[in-house]
Amino acid sequence: MSYRAPVSELRFVLDHVVGFDRVTATDTFAEATPETVDAILTEAGRMCADVLAPLNRQGDLHPARLENGVVRTSPGFADGFRAIAEGGWLGMSADPEHGGMGLPIALTMAVNEMMGSACLSLQLNPLMTQGQIEALEAHASDEIRDLYIPKLISGEWCGTMNLTEPQAGSDVGALRTKAVPNGDGTYAVTGQKIYISWGDNDFSENVCHLVLARLPDAVEGTKGISLFMVPKRIPDADGTLGVANSLKVVSLEHKLGLHGSPTAVMQYDGATGWLVGAPHKGMAAMFTMMNNARLGVGVQGLSIAEAAMQHAVGYALERRQGKTASGDGTILDHADVRRMILGMKAETFAARAIAMDCAVSLDMAKATGDAGWRARGAFLTPIAKTYGTETGMKVAAEGIQVHGGMGVIEETGAAQYVRDVRVTAIYEGTNGIQAMDLVGRKLMDGGAAAFALLDEVEAFEDDDLRAAASHLRVLTDWMVAQDMQDRFAGAVSYLAAFARVLGVWHHLKAAAADEARAPLARFAAGRLLPEALAEIAKARTGAGELYAVPTEVVAA
Structure with a gap:
């Protein structure tokens, strides 16, 4: 069954459930008129259904691979990413000063949901870039912002974040990557990072890594961590790319799911980096990106819930088996199948509403500066992340059950949702x-x-x-x-x-x-x-x- 973008459902939740009108009533987001919102959701939904959804199975069957140090992405992913970039979807919430649209995060999350339902492996790339843009806007110097953000918004360059190390896991404070001053305002970054989503690709000119590392005088633990911009290729002041940096992809992880998303082990050997934010304040800067990503990952779980639900409903409307409540109807008329489908719909709606409510709170905090909105958004973020991903796992598993024996046959596509969504309960904070x-x-x-x-x-x-x-x-x-x-x-x-x-x-x-x-x-x-x-x-x-x-x- 092909994916249908739930444009009307998203609009209903924004308009009638989470009070999106409060956001658009502010001066900050006054340009997000009903007509603009309709046009954005409709156009994004069309791209997701027509361009991205056909790539989902391709990414699963033909994973990203590393060949002679070069990452080769899944068939069609380059064209899919180009459609995302050309549509302006990377910079929806970014500052217009650098080429962004300046739209509410709630609208960005709505578009991200549709992209994730269509092809989660590819959507993970823009999610990383969006988070990096937000972190740079909040913490980087004017020089770094002016150089990197326009390129990230245009899709010419892509962004990642590098936290985890083999010995540290979730204990970020145990990281060992070092950054030594070069004497010219740059730093030599040395260390290894693992689980780096979209650590490299073959369709962007540059990959920009935000890397956590320790300065020579740093204390132990999280209070001694700084954040550095370490690009794959070193740009001139005008953005012209120069020599390759001293970093490489060591290997790509062989994963349960999200096969189309290259998850890299990254090695930095005295790579040139630039400090982002104040020394020893890297965790605060990185948390800006992580909090964006945590809501985004909750939406990824929701994305899979929506896609798996549509897949299960489509099957239940076609499959005939046994005597049903209506006599000879499809399995949707069986009480137990109906129970499963309704449960999927109920929890998918709840997860969507919680995520959008969280996004509206973040938008109101930005627009008003009100501490109450900021606290509300912060409180809802872990709930949105966890319930969204738990719902994704639950609905995807239930989708297999609706399919019965066909659910575990890979050709039906139901099993891919289970494999793809599982990691969302783990990354960006378990x-x-x-x-x-x-x-x-x-x-x-x-x-x-x-x-x-x-x-x-x-x-x-x-x-x-x-x-x-x-x-x-x-x-x-x-x-x-x-x-x-x-x-x-x-x-x-x-x-x-x-x-x-x-x-x-x-x-x-x-x-x-x-x-x-x-x-x-x-x-x-x-x-x-x-x-x-x-x-x-x-x-x-x-x-x-x-x-x-x-x-x-x-x-x-």
Whole structure:
């Protein structure tokens, strides 16, 4: 089944569920008129369905490969990337000063969702570039911004971020890559990085690596990390490319999924780099890019959920097997298949609404400078990332079940969604780390951001929703009073409960705006609210029971 871009669904969520009109009412985003939004979503949807979607299977069957030090991308990916770049989609939210459109991040995420559904392996490339643009806008010198951002926006150059090292994993503070001053304002960067998404390609003139490294006088841990721009080819001041830098792709990872996306082991051997931001403040600069990417990865999970759902529905509308509720209908008339499809639709909608709500909060924070909007966006980011990717994995797996035995036959395409989406729960901070961030850093305000969000939920007139939100409020109070070990033990459940309560809230708002959506909203509430209550109970068990089981039993 071919992919259909859900343009009308995206527009409905923006207009009737997450209050996008508040964003466009600001001076910052006044140019995002309804006509502009319609034109952008329609044109992007057409590109995704017609140009990118046909590449998805090509990337899976013909992975990116490394030949004599040169990365060869999957068939058609160069043309697909060119369509993305020429459409202006790389710089949607970038500053117009450097050639961007200056549009809301919510609109960028809507377009990214469609690109991810069409071909996630390729969409990962622009996601990295978009994040790098944002990091450079916030932290780089004028010289670096003026040189790099226009090239990144045009697609002439691509961006990456280099954090992980073999010995460090998620513990970024344990990195060993060094940066030594050259005496001319540049630095010699030496070290190895792993898991570098789109570490190289054969369709852009240059690949620009943001690399975390330590200066000679740096302290241990994350406080001693600096950020450097290290390009594949060293440009002149006017952007003319000169000699190759002292870096190379050592190998490409052989992955479970996303075969069309080259994930590189990168080696830097005294490569020339330029400091981005202040010395020893690299993590703050990199987190600008990572937070953009965390929401973006949540949207990637949502992308796969949408694509897998469409694939499953298409199959269920064609496959005839057994006696159905209507006598001789397709398997969509079987109660259990209908249960699966409705569950897929309910959670995909909830994940989309949470992600768009997060994006609207970030847009409002940028447009108004209001600390409340900033805190709201920060609180929603780990929820959007985790619930989006968990939903992607769940819906993709359910899609295989709808297909039955045909689901595990590669030719049907259902299995690819499962393989492609799995890593989204791991990269840009594992979902466990997201949950720990939620109950740790995001509750350092004593729960103020959480309570403010729950105030909004409880203002909606629905007794079941209010009851669940009230239980979540009590749990938040409990979390704030606990030490970190007990918080961490219940972190995943706390996040899961919050996501489900928010998801039902958004469903009910949708039903209030369109009565035809009421049956799905009732279905969602009947499934997600009981799950939320169960997660709330689990979140309060603390760490004691985890460590009461002897290590020898755990490891047996």
